Amino acid sequence: MSEDRFDEAYLEGIVDAAVEDTPPQTVRAAPAEAVALKGTVLAKDRVLDPGHVVVDLDGTIGAVQEAAPQGTRVHATDGIILPGLIDLHGHPEFNVFAAWEPPQLFANRYRWRSSDEYHSLIRDVQNTLLAELPRQTQARYAEIRALVGGVTAIQGASAKYPKKEEALVRNVDLVIFGQQRARAMIDLPSASSRDADRLKDILDQIEHDEVDAFYIHLAEGRRDDSRSQGEFAKLVGFNALTKATVIIHGTALTRDQLGDVRDAGAKLVWSPQSNLRLYGQTTLAEDALELGVTLGLGADWLPSGSPSLLDEMQVARRWLRSQGADPSAKSLVHMMTSDAAAIAGLQDHLGTLAAGRPADVLVLERRDDDPWESVLQSDPSAVELVTIGGDLAYGRTDWVSTLADPSDTDRLEPVIAWGREMLLDTSYTAETATDTPPTLAELRTALVDAYPRVGPIFA
DSSP states (O other): OOOOOHHHHHTOOBOSOOOOOOOOOEEOOOBSSOEEEEEEEEOSSOEEEEEEEEEOTTSBEEEEESSOOTTSEEEEEEEEEEEOEEEOOBOGGGTTSOOOOOSSOOSBHHHHHTOHHHIIIIIHHHHHHHHHSOTHHHHHHHHHHHHHTTEEEEOOOOTTOTTGGGOSSEETTSOBTTBOOEEEESSOOOTTSHHHHHHHHHHHHHHTTOOSEEEEEESOBOTTOHHHHHHHHHHHHTTOOOTTEEEEEOTTOOHHHHHHHHHHTOEEEEOHHHHHHHHSOOOOHHHHHHHTOOEEEOOBOTTTSOSSHHHHHHHHHHHHHHTTOOOOHHHHHHHHTHHHHHHTTOTTTSSSOOTTSBOOEEEEOOOSSSHHHHHHTOOGGGEEEEEETTEEEEEEHHHHHHHBOGGGGGGOEEEEETTEEEEEOOOOEETTOOSOOOOHHHHHHHHHHHOTTOOOSOO
């Protein structure tokens, strides 16, 4: 391989504020009229059964109430209605790969990143894809994967994320709701590196209340691994354990260190599936919950993680139960919604269904009498409708075809998802765009031509 572009794609975080011009208007399939989605509504602290979520034409939630609104069309879902899910850790451009079977357990993330198997199965392939395909290809395919799993916002975008204004789902570390108040680094820097200066800038921005969330991979390895154990002290040495710090993984953190995380007001994002497959251990999440650390979830990436955030939640619950913890279904749902939004500093916009907020809404097929439990028994095949800012991003064909403005129906792409006919809006464009966005079928063809083992979405 003559050029190794992998580090640029994998290791570069969001360390500088974006220079953002006035964002262009975007075009997406929208409802023909205001509509009230009827079903079992999961508001943050109550259940409305039945309840109604009114999605207004301006893309906001008009009301969340028990009674059917007067003068507004009612669409009965018979499902569970909740906020769109927030996946707080991933590497989106790598979510095109098939799952990797690690040949052994590793002591820390640096070991597998330098292994021959990883180079041949993932790193070298990624270099090929970066050379042969438009940069947008992998990112948009990954966003579709997130979207059809009920996720409306993700973390982990590259600083060079292509066509930011045309992202299919929200990116919490890029410009969102007109501002960018998040930063991200994969690894802690050495004391004399350029990234050390960038970290100082980030910490200064946190001190001046310009950054709400600073995502950092930390202590990702076994608890008996000295390198993983030492990273927490290194973080503290940088004065980087702050109220805005969001520790990703933290598998080697002790209970006492988790107490320090709580005391600092820092947060934790947990990816148990990837941890268990790579290290045979995962974060002491049961201790974190007992101590009151704010905890979110991330599916990480396909090579070692879960195919969806809903799948990751099922892994998380099983592991917690195996460790003697049994958090309520409601609290686990909050890890993907309201708690996740708070971790991201977006609690005023996302994570809760309430009047005046963006209509990022998920409807799931009902799978249990208890609505919170029903969410935990769901996987992407249970997703029946996803709206982002009120727009019809993905949903059942029989629903979307009646809800959408007739002028938008031609832009919707039919897909078969786990035996159900669905419509997907892959046409999301900026009005100033000169290129027609690729369909999922076109993305799939391009990826498979370059990499036949591409990880399927509907599987």
